[in-house]
Every structure is written in C-alpha cells, then in structure tokens.
Amino acid sequence: MTNTDLFNNLKNLMPGDTRTETVVIQNTSPDYDYVKIYLHAEPVSASASDFLQQLTLSVYNGDELLSSAPANEPGALSEHLNLGTFVYGDATTLSVTVSAPANLKNRYSDTSGEIVWVFTTEAYKDSQPVDADPGLAVNVVPKTSSQPISLVVSNSVSSSHASSTSAQAASDLSRSTAQSVLVLDLNTVPLNPWFIAFLVTLLLAISAACLALIKHKKPTL
Amino acid sequence: MRHRTKAPALLLFGILLFLTMTGSVAYFVTTQPTHNLITTSSVGIALLDRADPTGAVPFNSLENINPNTLYSKIPYIENVGPEPVWIRARLSLIRRDEDRDAEIPDLASFIELGEPGTHWLNSEDGFYYYASALASSETTEPLFTSITFRETLIELYPNTEFTFTIDAYATQVKNNGTSPTNATWTEEGV
Incomplete structure (x- = not known):
C-alpha cells in the first residue's frame, strides 16, 4: 500500500468477492471561494x-x-471527469466497487495491480461560482500570491454507498480522517498554460481586427 | 468621415481594455496522483504426517510390514494461508511392480485406519471431508492415528512395495457454500 492509496478496503480479494471503498473529498480551503x-x-x-x-x-x-469497466481500463475516467464545484466545506463521496469473478484462476492469487487516479483541482477567487466548462470561466480575479488549496481526500470504508449529502459526507470524514488524508498543495503550481495561450490568441485576434479597421479607408466622393 | 472610421476601432480597443482589466480567466490549478492497489489473497495448507501423538516424530517409511500390526501414523492438515478454507483428503495405495504401478481398489479391504477423526466425513465420492471450516493457522484433528495392513494385502501381494498417499485439498470458504460437501472444488477458483 502506498501513502496515497485510497483503496484500503480493496485488499486481499477472493474469487466471488464484491467490495466497496468510499472516498470522501472535501474542500477545506478557506482561501478560495470555490x-x-x-x-x-x-x-x-x-x-x-x-x-x-x-x-x-x-x-x-x-x-x-461515473464509470463501470474492467479494472485495467480507465473507462469514462480516461477523460477528466468533473466531480463538481465545491465551496468551502462542501464534500462529495466517491464509491468504488470492485468485483472479482467466482472463477478467478489460481494464478491470480497473491497478486496486486495498481490503478493511478489523478485529482485535478482548480481554485477560484469569485464570490459566485460558475458552472462553466473547464477553461471557460470568466470574471475570476487571479490571486497575486498563491496559497495552498486545502483539499482533503479520505477513506471511509463501507459496504454500501454512503449518502452524498454534505452532512453525511462531513460525518464520514470526521470518522476516517486518520486513515488516509491527502492535501493538495498549490504553492508551486503555475497558471493553466492552456488559458494563457487562449488569452494571447484572443488578444492577437482582436488587435488584428482593430488594425484592419483603422487602415480601411472608404472611397471619398 | 475620418472620425466615423475610428469610432468602431476605439470601441473595440475599449472592449479589449475592459476584458483585460476586469475579465481575467486566470485561476490556479494543481494535480495530485493517487496510487491505489488492488490485491488478492490466497489459500495454503500443509500436510503434516507424524508417528507419535506429540507430533515430534515424523512418519517415515515402513519396511517388512506385518499383517494385522498397528503402525502409528498421524496425518493432519494445517492452514498456512491467510484465509479460512474447506479441507478434503483422498487416500490411495499404489502397488509398485517392476514394470508398472497400479492403484489398489477397495482400500478398506486391505487396510484399516485407527481412530478416524470425528470431524472427518468419509464420503461416497472417495474423499474425506473435514466438517468445519479451518481458520488461518488452525490444524485439523488427525485424519487417523494408526494404520493396519490386513492379511489379505500381504497374501495377495507378497514382497511388494506400496506407496500410501494422502492428497489434501483446500478451497476457500468465502463465497463457496456452507459446508465442504456443497462447496465447489476445482483447481481453478471456486
């Protein structure tokens, strides 16, 4: 088990097993609006x-x-799936269920396989969250100095799907914080390069249009 | 007319300036990989064969066996894996000839097992089933504690070498029936 392993309950599977791991994700950062x-x-x-x-x-x-596929395939998670917009204190619960077939062969005993999940977090300073597509957010005031995004991801083992309400999620979190906690740190992360490129392109296009209009001379009578 | 041409351009510059000053789309982003492991467990057993009740003396080969003589032989099974298992065992007696080996049928006609364990169920399919699940690190009670070769064996096969074999099998308890006799026994999974 690695120190970022969220699948604590998906260990020592036996043929015919179906196990569920619950992962609670909560925005605990007061420095960003959402x-x-x-x-x-x-x-x-x-x-x-x-x-x-x-x-x-x-x-x-x-x-x-979100996804249901053989565990060696990313399924719908091959794309960056938006888990939602979270203001300070908001949480969501991911339930991860893995099933091993009853006829799983002996050669797979004492075997392990690693699945790498990448959480990407965008932090905004804006009093009114917008539900736009990734990269299309507007009216967001950039931070002049970066601060850590305090995002807690923790395990809460369960055999059934946990409630997705914030209250229940927060309760799960408080019981399981000691098990596994990840804090995503923003300190050294630059601005999204795709948006910088988008901005530059937009500025160049508008400038070119303006110059074309200025240079255009209507025929004089 | 020149001021008419400049008006749209100034308007566009104004919009551009407004967007630049107040409409920034910048935000901070970070990523965090998590390395998540899924693992499987296993089953494992050890067949132990002893010649004394304390388990200190291992059972060795017998030479020049005599009919109707009780020989101490105490086989039992230990669960050396992490999971509870169902256990079954099968006995066979192989007669070794010069040119071939042959299993002797109807074993009970030729050997007698002493004090067979009460947890062991002699099934019609030729297996002995251990009635209860065996937890990790537990051992079964002895399958039997002694073996006696009947006179018929010696008379029928004089000066013969025999191999008495105990094959022990384990299968998982989880998701696999409520007793060893209704569990699924395959070499590949449940």
Missing part, C-alpha cells in the same frame, strides 16, 4: 493489466455512476 475538482485514471501498466482485466471496477459520485 474549487473545481476533476478525476481521471491513467493507463495501467502492462504487467498489471492481465490481472486487473479480470476485475470489474465501478465508480459512483454519490448516486451517479
């Missing part, structure tokens, strides 16, 4: 693929099914 959180899965290694394809992995965000 954050957007995205999740995507990286391709699994070739050595783990044979084992993981025997298993079925389903991911729920609250009651919404």
Whole structure:
C-alpha cells in the first residue's frame, strides 16, 4: 500500500468477492471561494493489466455512476471527469466497487495491480461560482500570491454507498480522517498554460481586427 | 468621415481594455496522483504426517510390514494461508511392480485406519471431508492415528512395495457454500 492509496478496503480479494471503498473529498480551503475538482485514471501498466482485466471496477459520485469497466481500463475516467464545484466545506463521496469473478484462476492469487487516479483541482477567487466548462470561466480575479488549496481526500470504508449529502459526507470524514488524508498543495503550481495561450490568441485576434479597421479607408466622393 | 472610421476601432480597443482589466480567466490549478492497489489473497495448507501423538516424530517409511500390526501414523492438515478454507483428503495405495504401478481398489479391504477423526466425513465420492471450516493457522484433528495392513494385502501381494498417499485439498470458504460437501472444488477458483 502506498501513502496515497485510497483503496484500503480493496485488499486481499477472493474469487466471488464484491467490495466497496468510499472516498470522501472535501474542500477545506478557506482561501478560495470555490474549487473545481476533476478525476481521471491513467493507463495501467502492462504487467498489471492481465490481472486487473479480470476485475470489474465501478465508480459512483454519490448516486451517479461515473464509470463501470474492467479494472485495467480507465473507462469514462480516461477523460477528466468533473466531480463538481465545491465551496468551502462542501464534500462529495466517491464509491468504488470492485468485483472479482467466482472463477478467478489460481494464478491470480497473491497478486496486486495498481490503478493511478489523478485529482485535478482548480481554485477560484469569485464570490459566485460558475458552472462553466473547464477553461471557460470568466470574471475570476487571479490571486497575486498563491496559497495552498486545502483539499482533503479520505477513506471511509463501507459496504454500501454512503449518502452524498454534505452532512453525511462531513460525518464520514470526521470518522476516517486518520486513515488516509491527502492535501493538495498549490504553492508551486503555475497558471493553466492552456488559458494563457487562449488569452494571447484572443488578444492577437482582436488587435488584428482593430488594425484592419483603422487602415480601411472608404472611397471619398 | 475620418472620425466615423475610428469610432468602431476605439470601441473595440475599449472592449479589449475592459476584458483585460476586469475579465481575467486566470485561476490556479494543481494535480495530485493517487496510487491505489488492488490485491488478492490466497489459500495454503500443509500436510503434516507424524508417528507419535506429540507430533515430534515424523512418519517415515515402513519396511517388512506385518499383517494385522498397528503402525502409528498421524496425518493432519494445517492452514498456512491467510484465509479460512474447506479441507478434503483422498487416500490411495499404489502397488509398485517392476514394470508398472497400479492403484489398489477397495482400500478398506486391505487396510484399516485407527481412530478416524470425528470431524472427518468419509464420503461416497472417495474423499474425506473435514466438517468445519479451518481458520488461518488452525490444524485439523488427525485424519487417523494408526494404520493396519490386513492379511489379505500381504497374501495377495507378497514382497511388494506400496506407496500410501494422502492428497489434501483446500478451497476457500468465502463465497463457496456452507459446508465442504456443497462447496465447489476445482483447481481453478471456486
């Protein structure tokens, strides 16, 4: 188990097992008005693929099914899935269910496979969160000095889907904080380069249009 | 007419200036990978064969066996894996000839097992099933504690070498029936 392992309850599977791991994600940063959180899965290694394809992995965000696929495939998590917009204190609960077939062969005993999930967080200074597509946010005042995004991701083992309400999620979090906590740090992260490129392109296009208008002379009578 | 041409351009510059000053789309972003492991467990057993009740003396080969003589032999099974298991065992007696080996059928006609364990169920399918699940690190009660070769065996096969074999099997308890006799026994999974 790594120190960023969220699958504490998905260990020592036996053929026929179905296990669920609950992961609570909460915005605990008071320095930003809201954050957007995205999740995507990286391709699994070739050595783990044979084992993981025997298993079925389903991911729920609250009651919404995000992905259900063989565990060696990222499924819908191949894209950066938006888990939502979270103001300070807001939380959501991911339920991860893995099923091992009853006829899982003996050669997969004492085997492990790693699944890398990447959480991407965008932090905004804006009193009114906007639900725009990634990269299309407007009226956001940039920070002049960066501060850590305090985003807590913790485990809460459960055999059934946990409630997705903030109150329940917060309760789960308080019980499980000691088990596994990740804090995402913004200190050394630059601005999104795609948006910088977008801005530059926009400025150049408008400037070119203005110059063209200035240079245009109507025929005099 | 020149001021008419400049008016739209100034308007566009104004919009551009407004966007630049008040409409920034900048924000901070960070990523955090998590390395999540899914692992499987396993089952494992050890077949132990002793010649004395304390378990200190291992059972060795018998030579020049005599009919109707009780020989101490105490086989039992230990769960050396992390998971609870169902256990079953099968006994066979192989007669070794010069040119071939042959299993002797109807074992009970030729050997007698002393004090068979009460937890062991002699099934019609040829297996002995251990009635209860065996937790990790636990051992079964002895399958039997002694073996006696009947006179019929010695008379039928004089000066013969035999191999008495105990094959022990384990399968998982989880998701696999309520007793060893209704569990699924395959070499590949449940």
